[in-house]
Amino acid sequence: xxxxxxxxxxxxxxxxxxxxxxxxxxxxxxxxxxxxxxxxxxxxxxxxxxxxxxxxxxxxxxxxxxxxxxxxxxxxxxxxxxxxxxxxxxxxxxxxxxxxxxxxxxxxxxxxxxxxxxxxxxxxxxxxxxxxxxxxxxx
Amino acid sequence: xxxxxxxxxxxxxxxxxxxxxxxxxxxxxxxxxxxxxxxxxxxxxxxxxxxxxxxxxxxxxxxxxxxxxxxxxxxxxxxxxxxxxxxxxxxxxxxxxxxxxxxxxxxxxxxxxxxxxxxxxxxxxxxxxxxxxxxxxxx
DNA sequence: TATGCACCCTCTAGTCGCTAGAGGGTCAAG
DNA sequence: CTTGACCCTCTAGCGACTAGAGGGTGCATA
Numbered sequence: 073x074x075x076x077x078x079x080x081x082x083x084x085x086x087x088x089x090x091x092x093x094x095x096x097x098x099x100x101x102x103x104x105x106x107x108x109x110x111x112x113x114x115x116x117x118x119x120x121x122x123x124x125x126x127x128x129x130x131x132x133x134x135x136x137x138x139x140x141x142x143x144x145x146x147x148x149x150x151x152x153x154x155x156x157x158x159x160x161x162x163x164x165x166x167x168x169x170x171x172x173x174x175x176x177x178x179x180x181x182x183x184x185x186x187x188x189x190x191x192x193x194x195x196x197x198x199x200x201x202x203x204x205x206x207x208x209x210x211x
Numbered sequence: 212x213x214x215x216x217x218x219x220x221x222x223x224x225x226x227x228x229x230x231x232x233x234x235x236x237x238x239x240x241x242x243x244x245x246x247x248x249x250x251x252x253x254x255x256x257x258x259x260x261x262x263x264x265x266x267x268x269x270x271x272x273x274x275x276x277x278x279x280x281x282x283x284x285x286x287x288x289x290x291x292x293x294x295x296x297x298x299x300x301x302x303x304x305x306x307x308x309x310x311x312x313x314x315x316x317x318x319x320x321x322x323x324x325x326x327x328x329x330x331x332x333x334x335x336x337x338x339x340x341x342x343x344x345x346x347x348x349x350x
Numbered sequence: 351t352a353t354g355c356a357c358c359c360t361c362t363a364g365t366c367g368c369t370a371g372a373g374g375g376t377c378a379a380g
Numbered sequence: 381c382t383t384g385a386c387c388c389t390c391t392a393g394c395g396a397c398t399a400g401a402g403g404g405t406g407c408a409t410a
Binding site for chain 1 (some may be wrong): 271272281284285292295296299300302303306307309310313314316317319320321323324
């Protein structure tokens, strides 16, 4: 029933690497826990909750700074949900842009790949396509 | 008619920052050019062609190491195009995976955002959703 | 009791692809 | 001859870790 955890236990409970937990402590994202007689970190249930929050937000692609902001909001519970909503929406917009960029990239690459007809490199259309553009050559 | 360029000219001709060009030289991606009497880098047409190639490949999302590999292949022109095709396809696959991940992320975020009904943070579903998972709580 | 082994500690440096800044030198125009 | 745009090197910083050196701790087993 004890909720004391070594760093290794906390790591496997949250799917985080041990080094990453120490890193989060170092940058002040996760509070430094008490130490045992042998100088081992001893984590409590609250640390587990915080780290779970951090990991989940990180998995959703929030930056460390955004996570910090979200945790600050979560702690001041009287305040409006709107600030949280704003952060989530900003992040959603960034993801939308990224997907669009990657999709455009993918079709460019597809065109390139289609044009490769297993010739020697001298005739390789991919290499050609990556070369200097026609305008650059015309000067 | 001279094709000698200062680093600034090369930068604006290729849409690269001056610092980035020096960085490419430092990591051995772009050959070091001759120097003028005043120790300025003096680039030739070949440098322009190489840097254009690099920029284009980087814009398509190839890593520096992939660019290095592609340039090596482009130089051995008698050899089969297939190695180039392989690199391009690996990269295409990585992009496909990234798009899938981001799309899944986007719908998770959408669900989160929908559930936020502008209440106080105490009832905020986004913060809840980011908290420790049900399994973690049940232990 | 000794020994082995998994785990923990700190500290430092490396990853990737640049970017920024300090502190200077060069060059061409006015 | 001065101004200002450009160039030089060197070093450190970004984000978010990751890896390694060189050591200490804790527990089980022979």
